[in-house]
Amino acid sequence: MREQNHKLQVRKGNELYVFDRSGRFMLFVAKGHVVRRGLDHRMLDIRIPSSGGLPARRYREIPDTEKTNFLTKAYQIAQKALQQTEHALSDKWTPVLSLMTVAEMSRDKERFSRTYLPVSILPPDQYHSLVIQVSHGCSYNRCLFCDFYRDRPFHIKSPEEIQHHLAHVLDFLGKRIDDRTGIFLGDGNALIIPTDRLLHMIHMIKSTLGEDVATSFHTFMDTFNLDYKSMDELRMLHEMGLQTVYVGFETGADRLRQFLDKPGTSAEAVEAVTTLKMAGYRVGVILLIGAGGTSFVQEHRTETWKALLNIPFTSDDIIFLSPFYMPEHTAYHAKIDEKGLCELSDEQMEKEIQIFKEKLSTNTPATITMYSIKEHLY
Ligand code: SF4
CATH class of the missing domain: 3.20.20.70 (Aldolase class I)
Known part of the structure; x- marks a missing residue:
């Protein structure tokens, strides 16, 4: 786990979860799999086959229920990692991530469309x-x-x-x-x-x-x-x-x-x-x-x-x-x-x-x- 450019990076095995300075989930990377979240709360699932290049990639917008499950798991992993990490990082990021609930993030959709x-x-x-x-x-x-x-x-x-x-x-x-x-x-x-x-x-x-x-x-x-x-x-x-x-x-x-x-x-x-x-x-x-x-x-x-x-x-x-x-x-x-x-x-x-x-x-x-x-x- 580390902070870089005001973002929190959490590793679990081969998985990487990234949260922005407000505590919002931004990015997940694993072997052959990427999930990105946009400012409007849409989430994109990208599957990258080991061969075949860009045309072989498969894209899917993640539906709401799956999004909620994914985010709940991501925050559980991050909070658990924070409990086991050095004080300064934990003291800074635990309250930030606690405030950022899935319900709060889902309001970004409406905030975005007003903007x-x-x-x-x-x-x-x-x-x-x-x-x-x-x-x-x-x-x-x-x-x-x-x-x-x-x-x-x-x-x-x-x-x-x-x-x-x-x-x-x-x-x-x-x-x-x-x-x-x-x-x-x-x-x-x-x-x-x-x-x-x-x-x-x-x-x-x-x-x-x-x-x-x-x-x-x-x-x-x-x-x-x-x-x-x-x-x-x-x-x-x-x-x-x-x-x-x-x-x-x-x-x-x-x-x-x-x-x-x-x-x-x-x-x-x-x-x-x-x-x-x-x-x-x-x-x-x-x-x-x-x-x-x-x-x-x-x-x-x-x-x-x-x-x-x-x-x-x-x-x-x-x-x-x-x-x-x-x-x-x-x-x-x-x-x-x-x-x-x-x-x-x-x-x-x-x-x-x-x-x-x-x-x-x-x-x-x-x-x-x-x-x-x-x-x-x-
Ligand atoms: S944005 Fe306009 S000019 Fe550009 S490809 Fe689309 S229709 Fe054509």
Whole structure:
């Protein structure tokens, strides 16, 4: 048992339980098994087979009764371990964990929904950032594979709405705000917000949360609306602290882009990312591996490689390989059926990921890493 970064880590055999500074359960890790709890009290069960890579992982949201049983056991294990540990650690953490009951944690669901609309997705390196929803939804919202924001219209918040949101965030997280690193501006393409309004929002966030919390800013942007911003505006935002822009590049194959109802061409997407690089940003470029099924595999692969070679990546950039998962609330199924296309099996997906990894890691200085939308939990 030990404390690290204001978190309590409890070991029992090969199992590790982690609790945050408020005493809330955060994480369980065992061989081939991970359980994570989100700020909204949802809990995700991840099973990791010893072979097969990311596509073979299985994900499940834990239902309420099982959640209660799991948490009850986790707290019993932690309290027992505390009784057997050195005084200082026990004196500090025993009362903290005693106050945090399962009933208290389950109230986070309602507290969260008073503060946020669902945080549908984040890049994996932003799971620990503090999300501030300066806008809701995506201004396009029609990519065939994307159902992240189908539940809400696009809306840019007024200064009053932002102030209200920030007050709720402060109240909801309390001291836990210090555990978040950097600010992620939500939702789906916040960089589309007119520059003067966005600059004002960043200023409000800094002055309300303090520059110790608002150390850096990050956001998503689509690849087809960036021409609303001039180079001067992009540089101004960068100087204000906006550091990373994550773009859903998806594919370099124009035929596949059209199939996916993704606006613009691959050449325009390359130009958009290049513009961000010229303005000084770190970029996260997301590729959708397996999109369009087996018929598009070869075209997707070769056209994407060709396109990415034209982007002036640097070593701080990231290229994310995101395995394609069938969306639930879009017309993608109908289109796949109409065209008679076949999804990739887990094995085909894994092979494709390896091919992309090898090719890109030898041809770009960017870091190549995985991005499973199934692992996201804020
Ligand atoms: S993929 Fe991006 S641009 Fe397309 S609908 Fe989703 S959030 Fe919007």
